[in-house]
Amino acid sequence: MGAVQGNLGELRSSRSRAQVAADAIAELSRESEPGRRLGSKEDLRVTLGVSAGTLNEALRLLASREIVTLRPGPGGGVFASEQTALVKLGNAVLAREIGSALVNEARVVRRALELPIALDAVENATAEQLERMRSSIGEMSAAIDSKDVLAFLHATWAFHGHVAEAAQNELLRHLYANLLDLIESRTTSAAATREGFDDEMRERLMIHEQLLNAIEARDPDAAREAVRNHGE
Numbered sequence: 001m002g003a004v005q006g007n008l009g010e011l012r013s014s015r016s017r018a019q020v021a022a023d024a025i026a027e028l029s030r031e032s033e034p035g036r037r038l039g040s041k042e043d044l045r046v047t048l049g050v051s052a053g054t055l056n057e058a059l060r061l062l063a064s065r066e067i068v069t070l071r072p073g074p075g076g077g078v079f080a081s082e083q084t085a086l087v088k089l090g091n092a093v094l095a096r097e098i099g100s101a102l103v104n105e106a107r108v109v110r111r112a113l114e115l116p117i118a119l120d121a122v123e124n125a126t127a128e129q130l131e132r133m134r135s136s137i138g139e140m141s142a143a144i145d146s147k148d149v150l151a152f153l154h155a156t157w158a159f160h161g162h163v164a165e166a167a168q169n170e171l172l173r174h175l176y177a178n179l180l181d182l183i184e185s186r187t188t189s190a191a192a193t194r195e196g197f198d199d200e201m202r203e204r205l206m207i208h209e210q211l212l213n214a215i216e217a218r219d220p221d222a223a224r225e226a227v228r229n230h231g232e
Contacts, residue, residue: 017050019058022059026068029068030080034080035080035082037078038068038078041055041078060132107183113175114230118214118215119220120167120172122219125166125216129165130216133215136158137205137209140156140204153184154184156204159208208230211230
């Protein structure tokens with residue numbers, strides 16, 4: 001774990017703290033027997049040197065992808081999950097050394113999946129999932145105010161990740177989430193150099209707000225329009 005902690009600071013410059021923490025915990029889980037206790041939330045928080053909010057975001061991401069299991073109460077904590085064949089396949093895809101051509105292909109596939117993901121979320125999103133989507137929208141808005149393109153991209157990807165979490169179709173959810181991770185991990189550093197995108201970011205914010213409103217209203221037609229606007 002010490003080596004993972006040492007790498008954490010180096011990676012934070014190009015990736016979100018929650019994603020880096022999630023990667024570190026995922027590595028622990030992969031190296032552990034299914035069902036093994038990785039530690040309490042506080043143990044992991046202190047070891048990784050992150051805030052409670054950052055750790056909780058990382059654990060939500062890992063739990064949604066069945067990499068860890070969270071158990072409350074005495075003797076509870078964070079445990080390595082018994083991964084299904086589907087999850088293992090998704091992790092194998094992410095572990096591959098990939099080039100820009102495959103990233104571009106991943107974007108095409110992700111775009112094709114956005115409508116079925118959105119329609120699934122329209123039917124199934126919970127109040128808690130909607131609140132996480134709203135939180136990401138707030139982070140997108142704050143990033144525009146601070147002219148932070150990198151933070152805006154992270155918040156945008158987080159929003160789409162929360163939409164995917166609401167999908168009940170397991171294959172669709174895992175495939176989309178893994179594609180999102182693949183794209184984010186390979187494009188964040190380049191995006192950090194972009195400047196002067198205030199108008200574009202505001203337009204993208206409005207489209208994502210449109211999608212959130214459609215999901216909240218359980219309106220599939222409005223969701224279709226938002227996805228169509230997102231792809232233009």
